[in-house]
Amino acid sequence: MRLEGVKLEPYWWEEAPRPQLPVASLPKEIDVAIVGSGYTGLSAALTLARRGRSVIVFEAEDAGFGASSRNGGGVGSAPYKLGFEKTVALFGHDRAVALWKEGVASVDYMADLVSREQIACHFVRSGRFVGAHRPRDYDTLAREVELLRRHTGYEVHMVPRSDQHAEIGSDLYYGGRFNVGDGVVHPALFHQGLLERVLNAGAIVASRTPVTDVERDGPVFRVSTPRGTVRAGDVIVGTNGYTGGAVPWLERRFIPVGSQMIATEPLAPELVGKLLPRGNMVVDTKRTVHYYRASPDGRRILMGGRPLLRDAPWDVAGVELRTFMVKVFPELAGTRITHAWGGRLGFTFDKLPHIGVRDGIHYAGGYLGSGVAMSVWLGRKLGLKVLGDPEGASALDGREFPTMPFYRGKPWFLAAVAAYYRARDAIG
Numbered sequence: 001m002r003l004e005g006v007k008l009e010p011y012w013w014e015e016a017p018r019p020q021l022p023v024a025s026l027p028k029e030i031d032v033a034i035v036g037s038g039y040t041g042l043s044a045a046l047t048l049a050r051r052g053r054s055v056i057v058f059e060a061e062d063a064g065f066g067a068s069s070r071n072g073g074g075v076g077s078a079p080y081k082l083g084f085e086k087t088v089a090l091f092g093h094d095r096a097v098a099l100w101k102e103g104v105a106s107v108d109y110m111a112d113l114v115s116r117e118q119i120a121c122h123f124v125r126s127g128r129f130v131g132a133h134r135p136r137d138y139d140t141l142a143r144e145v146e147l148l149r150r151h152t153g154y155e156v157h158m159v160p161r162s163d164q165h166a167e168i169g170s171d172l173y174y175g176g177r178f179n180v181g182d183g184v185v186h187p188a189l190f191h192q193g194l195l196e197r198v199l200n201a202g203a204i205v206a207s208r209t210p211v212t213d214v215e216r217d218g219p220v221f222r223v224s225t226p227r228g229t230v231r232a233g234d235v236i237v238g239t240n241g242y243t244g245g246a247v248p249w250l251e252r253r254f255i256p257v258g259s260q261m262i263a264t265e266p267l268a269p270e271l272v273g274k275l276l277p278r279g280n281m282v283v284d285t286k287r288t289v290h291y292y293r294a295s296p297d298g299r300r301i302l303m304g305g306r307p308l309l310r311d312a313p314w315d316v317a318g319v320e321l322r323t324f325m326v327k328v329f330p331e332l333a334g335t336r337i338t339h340a341w342g343g344r345l346g347f348t349f350d351k352l353p354h355i356g357v358r359d360g361i362h363y364a365g366g367y368l369g370s371g372v373a374m375s376v377w378l379g380r381k382l383g384l385k386v387l388g389d390p391e392g393a394s395a396l397d398g399r400e401f402p403t404m405p406f407y408r409g410k411p412w413f414l415a416a417v418a419a420y421y422r423a424r425d426a427i428g
């Protein structure tokens, strides 16, 4: 089954279409070459160009083609798939606290950036509701709230089922958690604002110029593209879920995971206000994960998820998303869907984001579907690392970046994982 008559393009592109940049001529030499023009690449580029470095950003498609113009726009402070307790068990108390504090710092940094740079992108710190899919999930969330409050100063509180309608006009959940500091943004307008500032800072953005190879050439790197080769003093890779074979070591470590979204037709603002009183992002505790919010104009519901964990025709994945939307909000049973789209997330085998340098090539990614604030934050850290600025240090530094035997960037195992997740969610 497929959704009929939908536009197969991100809803966000209506207001912020992909920019058609003039064809950039490639310099022979540059201080820093950046691969990928999403938030990671642009945030690194802005940091470096503002500090006087010559910078080129290579993008295989149009600028911002990847997840950075397609995402749900949920700005979250916990980009770790592991809960706090597990993080403590794996890394010890101090490092776990540092990791979680860095999550909060990433949202604070993004808020500051948007306000300092006056980027018009509907950024609001409206909080986030995490709906408990099962009664015992509520208890797990409550236990974590206690720990987060005590050890990290996180502003979070529980919302019992009896008070749930203040957060969401649905009875689907057994209460949930409210993350006070989180927010929402128009992701493509944010990307556009970032891109304009990068260009104004003097960086070159070479769209439709895929990097095919990066190799050492004495003290510099040779960065190859079908349009020519550039010699760069430093190289940064920010390709996350779109990582290909240009740097095979990274291709073996990032797992591309498909996520899809739909947008409803315009609805009465009173109805949207009843269903999502704060317009904020809602996520749930299911393993297959759904996320949804109101559009910035308060007229539509935007629903996302990753039921299949892989790329799927967007109008096919949209059928599952629509079914789930009606389960949450039965009022929307007759509502038409106008847009269906998708993109790729970057997952990792240890369920944590990564930042590091390997053979002189800097990289960051693996945001596990929560990368809006984290990619901007780690992009800046990458820029600072290249500058040798001690502020480039991160609690994520210095860890092994695991892969799996025989894995070469094609995640054959995702179909089985998705089936297992669906079965676990169905058990309740």
Ligand SMILES: Cc1cc2nc3c(=O)[nH]c(=O)nc-3n(C[C@H](O)[C@H](O)[C@H](O)COP(=O)(O)OP(=O)(O)OC[C@H]3O[C@@H](n4cnc5c(N)ncnc54)[C@H](O)[C@@H]3O)c2cc1C
Pocket (backbone or CB within 6 Å): 035, 036, 037, 038, 039, 040, 041, 058, 059, 060, 061, 063, 064, 065, 066, 067, 068, 069, 070, 071, 072, 073, 074, 075, 076, 209, 210, 211, 212, 238, 239, 240, 241, 242, 243, 244, 246, 259, 260, 261, 291, 304, 341, 342, 343, 344, 345, 346, 364, 365, 367, 368, 369, 370, 371, 372, 373, 375
């Ligand atoms: C449908 C969807 C919903 C999401 N919702 C949320 C959300 O609500 N909240 C949240 O926090 N996160 C969300 N995310 C995740 C978030 O969007 C990403 O973590 C973040 O945008 C990653 O930014 P990035 O710059 O690292 O990668 P991307 O924005 O994906 O950019 C990578 C770029 O690299 C380019 N590239 C790849 N290879 C090459 C090459 N060889 N040469 C040149 N260019 C290359 C690609 O074309 C791409 O444009 C969502 C993602 C998707 C897909």
